[in-house]
Amino acid sequence: MENPIFKDMLVLELASVLAGPSVGQFFAELGANVLKIENAATNGDVTRNWKLTTEPADTDIPAYFCAANWGKKSLALNFKEKEELQQLYKLVQQADVVIASYKPGDAEKLAVDYETLRSINPRLIYGHITGYGAADDRAGYDAVVQAESGFMYLNGEPGGGPVKMPVALMDILTAHQLKEGLLVALLRRERTGEGQLVEVSLLQAAVSALANQATNYLVAGQEPKRMGSDHPNIVPYGSVYTCKCGKQLVLAIGDDRQFRKLCTILGAEGMAAIPAYATNYSRVQHRQEVNERLSQLIGQQDREGLLQQLQAQHVPAGAIYTIPEVFAQPQAQEMLLRNGDAKPGVRQIAFKVQHQEQAQLTPPPSYNNYKEDKID
Known part of the structure; x- marks a missing residue:
């Protein structure tokens, strides 16, 4: 078996919540060293505080955070402090990829934008997630984008109200778009030696995923309506x-x-x-x-x-399975990440590449657990 494809790659994750961190875990699963740079001024990724009532109040690794942060180390920095910004710049000299999620203009204010970091490392590939693109400074929130992209309007029963999807689907779709863009940029760098900026917005990732619902309107001229679980083009x-058993x-x-x-x-x-x-x-x-x-x-x-x-x-x-029933399936068991006594995680990668060894991931990191002078 060959070593994981990105064994010697360094990825700096300047992103929080789900979309950007999902991309970071994706690279970790492919063997990259992923360093999660957390905002020291706000005590890190906000999802460290998104806890269920069944979770301890003092944990900094709750279930939501575990959804997208396996295989990383955490370094807390305040970019408004000159010494800590310089610490980031030193890491950028070694880095292959930066994953960022800032409102337009915020990365420039913090001096962590693509142009600034490219001047330090011309080979750097910088993936930037926004809510609505570079020309719109609104922050992007999954639930809001579900509403503005038509997903909430279409989701639900006929005659009922709009319903939000039960997962942050816009974040997940955006993460997949960014993964694809970063892989294209990595291929281009192999050919040219040059880094690149890759940008994706939550709204455009969502609109792209409207698929046949979009073309039902654009091509057939039929405005899609809420249909519950039914399909507009196929029956049943x-x-x-x-069934008679109630299932x-x-x-x-x-x-x-x-x-x-x-x-x-x-x-x-x-x-x-x-x-x-x-x-x-x-x-x-x-x-x-x-x-x-x-x-x-x-x-x-x-x-x-x-x-x-x-x-x-x-x-x-x-x-129709419950979530416990889902994870009773052997195919779902194969998607679990395991490490010692840690609770299982779920893989970002659902594909298999022949002859590629799977990376052994560490559990999600405690806040600011990175203490070394360099990445191992």
């Missing part, structure tokens, strides 16, 4: 049904052949031959009728037995 897809499942029927198999398994072969149901195009137009009939049929079935039949015939369907 995403719809939730309750629920979801269907994801992508073509007419799968629909015919579904009807056969449910003992309603003739349903697939009805013109109003025979094709996806017709099922979309008769959505309510299809869902009502399927609800009746599935309501007569035991969930586990039905799922076994559906999976045996390659009909896309799955159980």
Whole structure:
């Protein structure tokens, strides 16, 4: 096995909360040395204070912080203090990547912007996350961007109110965009020797992820509406049904052949031959009728037995799982980060690269635990 791909890379993380730190952990999982630079004036990453009622009041490594900070060391600096800013500049001389999340203009005020750091290290790649881009000085908050990008408007049941996603999805989407941009910049540096600025905003990452909902409006001229779990273009897809045992499942029927198999398994072969149901195009137009009939049929079935039949015939369907049930799956167990007696973390990386050894990560760092003069 080869060593982790970024074994000798130094990443400086000048970011907090979820988006930037997720990128930092991504590089740590690929073997990079990641130093989390925390704001000494505010006692570090704000998520060190985002604690559940079940967590000790005095912990500085709560569950939320653990979501994106495995494999790092923590160094607290106040950039308004000249000596501490110089300490950062010394690290920048060695660094390959900086991950920053500042409102436009704030990095310049602190003298930690790309142009300043590039003058110290021309090979530096600087990834900068903003809420709305370089020309808009508003701070970016996931819940606000969920609202402004249409996600909250689309999420929820018909006739109900807008609903925020249960995770900070805009932060996660932004992190993925920044990872891609930084990897492109690293490839370019291999070819040219030059560093680069990579910028991404929460709002544009969110708009990019609207996918078919965006093109339903832009191409087909249909304004997307709140539909619960239903899909605007496919029926039945995403719809939730309750079995006689009280447990629920979801269907994801992508073509007419799968629909015919579904009807056969449910003992309603003739349903697939009805013109109003025979094709996806017709099922979309008769959505309510299809869902009502399927609800009746599935309501007569035991969930586990039905799922076994559906999976045996390659009909896309799955159980609605609780989070404990999710982590009981072997595939989810493979996503866990483990180290000694520390509580498990979750990997940022879900892909596998042949011949690449996985880095062994340390648990999330205590505040300001970095004391060495240089990165190991």
